[in-house]
Amino acid sequence: MASSSSLTKLVFFACCLLLFTFSDNLVAGQSDKVQLNVYYDSLCSDCQDFIVNYLVEFFDSDLFTITNVTFVPFGNDELSDNQTVTCQHGEYECQLNEYEACIIRTVPDPKLQYSFIRCIENYTTNWPSSCFNGSAADKQAVISDNCYYSDLGRKLILGYANQTLSLNPKPDFVPWITVNGDPFYSHRIDDLVATVCTAYKGTASLPTQCSSTALAERKGWSKLQVSYANEAINY
Template sequence: MEAHLHRSKNVIVLLVLSVSLAATLVQSSATPVAGEKVKLALYYEALCPGCTYFILNDLSKIFDNGLIDIVDLKLSPYGNAKISSNGTIVCQHGEWECKLNTVGACAINTWPNVNDHFKFIHCVESLSDDGKYREWKTCFKKLKLDPKQVTECFTGELGHKLELQYADEIGALKPPHEYVPWVVVDGKPLKEDFANFVSYVCKAYKGSKVPQACRGLSLKKDSAKPFNNVCYKEDNNAKSKVLESM
């Protein structure tokens, strides 16, 4: 009797392990593992027309076409800003660029999941595109998000510390960035071909679960519409240019 019960328990344990293993295999086959994902980084700054265009019209598509499943997306909101001798950050497009860069940094820190913070940053960039960047706080209500953590980060010391970290990050790029948006795929800057980043991501992906966006796609050399509106690192007239375009 005891032997029968022992055998029954062993059968049950084996069944549980088999079901667990099958579930793991199904999950792993459906979602690329972290090591298979392609690293995609966007270095940008607020109020830069080319950055806004790229985020709203190009980068946002990867959340709809399945590319986000094979991408490890990193956003870096600092761009061409500089740190003065007294430690303050000076931005190309003036005070509001610095504020919105910090807002982006705080959003990323508050909601580390890219699906969460990208929605908020997309909302803020949409307002900027309409010349309503001063209304960035309305994105909390639009997206039904709690503003507490981002607001505390933005108004406190944390926001400034995060921006200094992003300053170090973009400053360490090799080769150095020349303008923003600066798009990097697996450590390689795409430079003037950044609008074709999907092709580069698909080519770099070595996994087995190829998303629809990559099927039948080949590297092409399209003219990047936002390239005319990129913000160069040493462009001292960026502030007046962006205000004229609004």
């Protein structure tokens, strides 16, 4: 018979799996917005490029009115049978993933949440001073529930690990993007905008970025670079 401790752990991870699997399937039927999930790891250069240079359009334009972006910081990292996380780009990546998981939990405003994550991905070596502008109040707001300095941060990462590893089909690379739960395979930024515009089934007017003229003008724009798990860097 399983011990009380083992049973408690089993229930916890089952709840995490249920919660995070559900979060990947938030679709237009439950919200007018298109659900855009971004699976990434923090020190992946291709993930950083997408988050910093391309995802910004979904927050700084009318696309924000039809899109709900959810971040999942785990990506190509690995989870052992004893629940140990090994990060593709070393221990520092594990730390940043956990810190960003705490931001996702404690900062409800999606634009502010993205601004923190974007800044960290842009200034990975000196983000504490660059992203909080030396403000202890801002930093404390993110960790006010002792998320990062407690076991909660690790539990959040384990939840994201279970969410990522339970995806079907399994991600081949990062950033791995899903639109209303469906993988986005194109690797073209212009196609991502078109896919989101097509997926929107709400009653509000479509953003100007979704017009046929605007989409035609985007054709041939930058290709989304991706990183495969077998390209891991050893530290």
